[in-house]
Amino acid sequence: MREKLFQYLGHLLEQNLPFLALKMAGSSLVKVIAQNDQKWYKSAPDKVAYAVFSKFQGYENQVYIAGEKILSFNYEVSTSQPKINQSIIPEDGKEAYLELFEKAMLRLQNQQLSKVVLSRKQEFVLNDSDLDIFERLLDTYPMANGYFFFHPQVGKWMGATPELLLNVQSDGLNVAQSKMDDLPVTVSTMSLAGTAVDDGSLNHIWGDKELEEQQLVTDFIISQFKESAAIDIKQSVVETVKAGHLLHLRTIIKARSTTSEIKTLLNALHPTPAVCGLPRDESMGFIVKNENYDRSYYTGYLGIIEGAQHHYFVNLRCMQLLEKTAVIYVGGGVTAKSEATLEYQETRAKLQTMHRLL
Numbered sequence: 001m002r003e004k005l006f007q008y009l010g011h012l013l014e015q016n017l018p019f020l021a022l023k024m025a026g027s028s029l030v031k032v033i034a035q036n037d038q039k040w041y042k043s044a045p046d047k048v049a050y051a052v053f054s055k056f057q058g059y060e061n062q063v064y065i066a067g068e069k070i071l072s073f074n075y076e077v078s079t080s081q082p083k084i085n086q087s088i089i090p091e092d093g094k095e096a097y098l099e100l101f102e103k104a105m106l107r108l109q110n111q112q113l114s115k116v117v118l119s120r121k122q123e124f125v126l127n128d129s130d131l132d133i134f135e136r137l138l139d140t141y142p143m144a145n146g147y148f149f150f151h152p153q154v155g156k157w158m159g160a161t162p163e164l165l166l167n168v169q170s171d172g173l174n175v176a177q178s179k180m181d182d183l184p185v186t187v188s189t190m191s192l193a194g195t196a197v198d199d200g201s202l203n204h205i206w207g208d209k210e211l212e213e214q215q216l217v218t219d220f221i222i223s224q225f226k227e228s229a230a231i232d233i234k235q236s237v238v239e240t241v242k243a244g245h246l247l248h249l250r251t252i253i254k255a256r257s258t259t260s261e262i263k264t265l266l267n268a269l270h271p272t273p274a275v276c277g278l279p280r281d282e283s284m285g286f287i288v289k290n291e292n293y294d295r296s297y298y299t300g301y302l303g304i305i306e307g308a309q310h311h312y313f314v315n316l317r318c319m320q321l322l323e324k325t326a327v328i329y330v331g332g333g334v335t336a337k338s339e340a341t342l343e344y345q346e347t348r349a350k351l352q353t354m355h356r357l358l
């Protein structure tokens with residue numbers, strides 16, 4: 001099935017046909033939603049199934065892929081260790097990052113902001129084909145949500161994101177019935193923040209900065225759920241989870257809602273303080289004015305919608321594939337307790353997730 005998947009994706013690329021291929025965390029299926037033509041749908045197509053690829057900011061460049069061809073491929077993760085690029089990542093953009101950090105720190109110290117996510121990008125030469133890289137991505141990160149997105153007018157993106165934005169499951173109804181509005185559904189999301197490099201010790205001790213920044217995300221999600229009329233809101237304990245060579249703090253949050261409220265919920269959640277900051281509008285303003293580059297689809301979201309089943313993920317640990325280079329996007333949450341060089345090192349550690357595949 002592995003060969004069939006790559007043959008099929010190769011065919012779609014050759015024909016310039018838009019697709020989203022997604023393997024959800026821990027699953028052994030790669031789902032491919034593809035179109036029969038090159039049309040760019042900027043709003044949800046009139047199909048039971050479709051995919052979405054959304055920017056961090058603004059909705060005018062939203063990409064929907066009509067589910068004209070929907071295929072699932074069994075994917076057994078390779079038992080042999082995939083090749084990993086271990087070359088050292090050159091320093092690039094450190095000064096600009098530190099300058100940005102200083103500006104953010106002024107706003108954090110005078111309490112205009114309580115958290116802001118600062119990001120940057122770095123470009124690397126490509127030595128392999130896109131499909132070879134995607135195969136390595138799926139084998140290297142079986143517990144991530146691995147995806148490959150292509151649209152001839154938008155480009156190619158790939159990632160292995162650990163972060164669920166919103167999962168919607170209809171309460172025991174099948175897809176055909178789920179065309180109806182107002183079905184009761186179970187919604188879940190996660191508060192994911194705080195980063196450490198995994199040193200193999202099972203019990204990482206987190207600092208106050210990480211515990212607080214993750215709590216801010218949890219509180220934000222719960223308050224947005226409440227405002228969006230979700231009921232039965234429940235949260236898990238805070239856990240330490242692995243994402244490749246990194247560790248994060250995570251809380252799972254579940255609630256009940258209705259299908260007609262999904263769009264409201266999605267807009268209420270995105271962008272969470274895991275990718276933007278708090279207060280949200282002020283952080284967004286700070287990012288847009290000061291980051292000095294366009295995040296584009298990084299920290300936006302991607303998703304697959306099939307009737308009343310929706311799966312949306314935050315577009316993190318990702319890269320944009322150009323003709324001869326890959327642009328990797330990384331960021332991290334900064335609070336008044338942050339230290340500049342540690343935050344910069346964190347962005348370097350996050351670069352490795354994609355860099356290892358190149």
Ligand SMILES: C=C(O[C@H]1C=CC=C(C(=O)O)[C@@H]1O)C(=O)O
Nearest residue numbers: 192193194195274330331332333
């Ligand atoms: C913004 C990113 O990560 C987010 C998700 C988990 C942990 C994060 C952190 O520790 O700052 C970030 O909020 C990124 O990977 O580019």
